[in-house]
Amino acid sequence: MNKSILKHETRSMKWILLLSILVSLFLIIMFSIILNEMYGRMFVKGLEGNTSIVQNAFRDISPMILILFTIVSVIQVFIQFRTEKDEEIKRFLESLPISKGEFFKVKLSTGIINITLAFMILTIGIIIVRMNNMFWIKDVYGISIISEPFIKADGVASLLKEIGIIYLIILSFYTFLFMVQYTFTNLVGGIVTGILVWLAPGFILYTSTYILNEFIRISALYDLTNFSRWLIPWLYAFERNTIWIYDGNGMVFANIKIIENLEIKYIISLALIIINIIIGNKFNKDSKVENENMIIPFKVIREIFKIGVTICSGLLVSIILNEIIRIEINNSIYILFILLGGAIGYFISKKITKVGIR
Amino acid sequence: MRKVIFILGALLILTGCSSTMNIEEQTVLVEELGYIKYNKKNEIHLEYALEDQMYINDDMKKVIMDISSLKEKYKDGIDERNSISPYLEVYKTSVSKFKNVVFNNNDKLLDEYFADIVEILDKSIAEGLKDYVSDMKYKKLQPDEIISEKIGRTLVYTENRSRGAGNSIAIKVNFLDIKNDYHRELCNEIFHDKYFLDNAIMGEEFSLIEFVDSEGYYHYSQPDSTRTRYSMFLKDKEMEKINILIRGEREADLESDDIYVFTNLINTLELREDEKELLLNEYKNIFNKKLNKKKITLDNYKVFINFTKGNLYGEGSENLIYFSIEKYNLY
Numbered sequence: 001m002n003k004s005i006l007k008h009e010t011r012s013m014k015w016i017l018l019l020s021i022l023v024s025l026f027l028i029i030m031f032s033i034i035l036n037e038m039y040g041r042m043f044v045k046g047l048e049g050n051t052s053i054v055q056n057a058f059r060d061i062s063p064m065i066l067i068l069f070t071i072v073s074v075i076q077v078f079i080q081f082r083t084e085k086d087e088e089i090k091r092f093l094e095s096l097p098i099s100k101g102e103f104f105k106v107k108l109s110t111g112i113i114n115i116t117l118a119f120m121i122l123t124i125g126i127i128i129v130r131m132n133n134m135f136w137i138k139d140v141y142g143i144s145i146i147s148e149p150f151i152k153a154d155g156v157a158s159l160l161k162e163i164g165i166i167y168l169i170i171l172s173f174y175t176f177l178f179m180v181q182y183t184f185t186n187l188v189g190g191i192v193t194g195i196l197v198w199l200a201p202g203f204i205l206y207t208s209t210y211i212l213n214e215f216i217r218i219s220a221l222y223d224l225t226n227f228s229r230w231l232i233p234w235l236y237a238f239e240r241n242t243i244w245i246y247d248g249n250g251m252v253f254a255n256i257k258i259i260e261n262l263e264i265k266y267i268i269s270l271a272l273i274i275i276n277i278i279i280g281n282k283f284n285k286d287s288k289v290e291n292e293n294m295i296i297p298f299k300v301i302r303e304i305f306k307i308g309v310t311i312c313s314g315l316l317v318s319i320i321l322n323e324i325i326r327i328e329i330n331n332s333i334y335i336l337f338i339l340l341g342g343a344i345g346y347f348i349s350k351k352i353t354k355v356g357i358r
Numbered sequence: 359m360r361k362v363i364f365i366l367g368a369l370l371i372l373t374g375c376s377s378t379m380n381i382e383e384q385t386v387l388v389e390e391l392g393y394i395k396y397n398k399k400n401e402i403h404l405e406y407a408l409e410d411q412m413y414i415n416d417d418m419k420k421v422i423m424d425i426s427s428l429k430e431k432y433k434d435g436i437d438e439r440n441s442i443s444p445y446l447e448v449y450k451t452s453v454s455k456f457k458n459v460v461f462n463n464n465d466k467l468l469d470e471y472f473a474d475i476v477e478i479l480d481k482s483i484a485e486g487l488k489d490y491v492s493d494m495k496y497k498k499l500q501p502d503e504i505i506s507e508k509i510g511r512t513l514v515y516t517e518n519r520s521r522g523a524g525n526s527i528a529i530k531v532n533f534l535d536i537k538n539d540y541h542r543e544l545c546n547e548i549f550h551d552k553y554f555l556d557n558a559i560m561g562e563e564f565s566l567i568e569f570v571d572s573e574g575y576y577h578y579s580q581p582d583s584t585r586t587r588y589s590m591f592l593k594d595k596e597m598e599k600i601n602i603l604i605r606g607e608r609e610a611d612l613e614s615d616d617i618y619v620f621t622n623l624i625n626t627l628e629l630r631e632d633e634k635e636l637l638l639n640e641y642k643n644i645f646n647k648k649l650n651k652k653k654i655t656l657d658n659y660k661v662f663i664n665f666t667k668g669n670l671y672g673e674g675s676e677n678l679i680y681f682s683i684e685k686y687n688l689y
Contacts, residue, residue, distance in 0.1 A: 036666065036668070039666070039668075039678070040668040040678055042603065043585075043587060043603045043604075043605050043668070043678055044574075044605075046556055046557050046568045046570075046587065046589065047566060047568070047589055047601075049559065049561050049566075135662060135664065135680075135682075136601075136680065138689050139589070139591070139599075139601065141563075142561055142562075142563040142564045142566075142591060142599075142689070143559060143560075143561035143563070143564055143565075143566040143591070144561050144562060145561060145562055146562055147561070147562050147563065
């Protein structure tokens, strides 16, 4: 790895590293506050069994972890590519006797290491806080009707699995934004488009099945609507399956919530990360200095962009009509509006993709 | 191309490993829950565990029936949906409905009904309640002042926030007793009617019995008072662990009842005289310490004291003191 590029990258990363550490510390404090509140509640209301204390506390902070690290990823991409998008600097960097691949590797590694470091601090902090609270949490298991499921749910292994999936989701989002930067010449445009594209597959499937459902009602459409959740990795950490625990009479007395299909979500997130890196690397190699005036330098991406914007605009119009304005119009006018929305989207995307093309 | 194949291979190995690990562990969790649900041995244990650890004794049943009979007298004035009236049907409902019931005089329409309840309680489980309630009704109180008093088996708390004339008075009473004879006797020996029984349940490992002092029994009492809760973990006839949970300001003082109860408690444990004295001194000076944690090792027990700052329900900052005495190798 080239030391001078590494030095250059780490210099720009030090502030984002500081921010990531602060975010981790904040989340650890939040976790500690939640557990402390539960501890205080025991003083007021007494001890309650049949509950997984650590898991419940972690579930309260997991949306915060996802949101804050998503923001950190966006800022990180912005800082990493801020200087490189400047025309002069880009020309200078290209003139150096260092391959594009080397730049790509160093930039990507520093980004991933930063997020990994922050998650390591977060994990260690959460485990320490858990350890400090075990003196009273153990009592909850002792008076539970069945202790083992709750001990397992509160165990370090369960915690690691739940933190692990959030880490992979964040990493897949980061590598996605990273990859998009090599297909867009405009930094902020790339980030905004990246976030929209990240959500687009889920949005397209959900809204198109929703609209089709207005015309034809078949169960397959309902299944497809449900499947759309798989296309939004941000939701992976929140879809929990409730396992009911019954007594001898078949009555429910407690439940434990575990993340649904965790192993499949791990595979998808890992696959996304690797695919993002491979595609990003390919676009990095294929990029040319003479294309720097174009907003989207690659033809294939330009076409995907146009199709995507057209479809999303049409679907957006239908959602506005159905869910926001809630207007009742006949089907042919409804379809006309959708087509009009699509046409506007196509017109705008065409204008954008044409920028810089001679 | 070779690189792509290498990465894909690595991906397969990595994801293969992680998925196997997760599937196994997740399945174990589900299987164990299934096992608990269907295994005969556990079913018997669970039925036993779920059985209520509290019951209503015959004297209390009479009190409940007397209160319940008021339903007929006030059927036109009382809204069935109003939670003020525990129309107590002893043999038809779960005993948990009779745990920590509150009667109050907040609704003007129910003044007579409330007076009748006071009369019944005064004649049975709370001698002197009627006179105390009539004294407190028009007593001059500061806007935020709360006065609480234990009368017999009831806790009466008076506040200056009634919508009608006079103060707001609430009477809290637990109609339940501990079902296990040995445990009931043991608790009588420790608490001597100074504290209130708050809860009794049975878990897989221990039976839990919780007692609270008057201040602790009333959740919203003044922040400058101390509130004490005793959580006792019993296995058959053995006291395995006791948690004494105390809330209060740093400079607060324990009341004489608290010291009395604590002394009774340590007398029931297998402690030497010097160990008892040591624990009593620790307990008496609990609010004077500037510590975060303390561990004391005794012959048969280990003692752990934990001090934390708490801010519960916006009542201001107070100390949470966790004073636990547990047998060795408990967990």
